[in-house]
Amino acid sequence: MTRLLALLGSINVGGNRIKMAELKTTLEESGFRDVVTVAASGNVILTDDRDPAMLEIRLESLVQDRFGFQSCAMVRTADEVRAAIEENPFHGTGPQHGSDKMVHSIFLSQQPDTSAVDSLIAEHADKGSERLALGDRVLFLDYVHGVGVSDLSNKVLERRLKVKGTARNMNSLKNILAKMD
Structure with missing residues (x-):
């Protein structure tokens, strides 16, 4: 399993409010493991072995479905x-x-x-x-x-x-x- 950073755009700016505890719970309920949020701006560290491009699509969909707005997701390794x-x-x-x-x-x-x-x-x-x-x-x-x-x-x-x-x-x-x- 790989430790990854998911950078979610448009979080807690322009009226797109999400409590990080609620985001963490949503991700854990969706099967993501070892979820840690950093600050209140859409930085999520998690463990996963799926293709990062597929994770980005999944994360964008989760934010849209659960919180009702579009966000972009960029998934990067610690080296990146x-x-x-x-x-x-x-x-x-x-x-x-x-x-x-x-x-x-x-x-x-x-x-x-x-x-x-x-x-x-x-x-x-x-x-x-x-x-x-x-x-x-x-x-x-x-x-x-x-x-x-x-x-x-x-x-x-x-x-x-x-x-x-x-x-x-x-x-x-x-x-x-x-x-x-």
């Missing part, structure tokens, strides 16, 4: 979570790196077209101070001055890149990874 931290070029120390609160890894449903990412980066270069880079099914983004003042919302990124995504900052990812290990 670690890579989303370590490979993020904006995370670390030094003047070229951002704060752990502002630097995000946006987990994507699939690898976006490189030309779409390049186009987004080029177009945004003169519009804001945010920095973007592409990884393996993850978009790295340093919001510099905060998510709330950025034009690069999740909806904009999904529309431009034609993939679903859900973001977590470095503080959250480090906390989650510690609980996975």
Whole structure:
């Protein structure tokens, strides 16, 4: 059995309220094992050996059926979570790196077209101070001055890149990874 992280998007934002205890119970009643929620933003650690793509579909369906709204689910291994931290070029120390609160890894449903990412980066270069880079099914983004003042919302990124995504900052990812290990 493999320890996995399920990142559920749109949880406890925009009126999509779920109590983590209720989410945990729903998942356990649906056959998921060793379920642990981390924070109140749709981070679920669980044990399973099914195909991650099938788990994502199952989790999205469960949220829709039980809680009545659409959520995207991204399932990743501990190694993939670690890579989303370590490979993020904006995370670390030094003047070229951002704060752990502002630097995000946006987990994507699939690898976006490189030309779409390049186009987004080029177009945004003169519009804001945010920095973007592409990884393996993850978009790295340093919001510099905060998510709330950025034009690069999740909806904009999904529309431009034609993939679903859900973001977590470095503080959250480090906390989650510690609980996975």
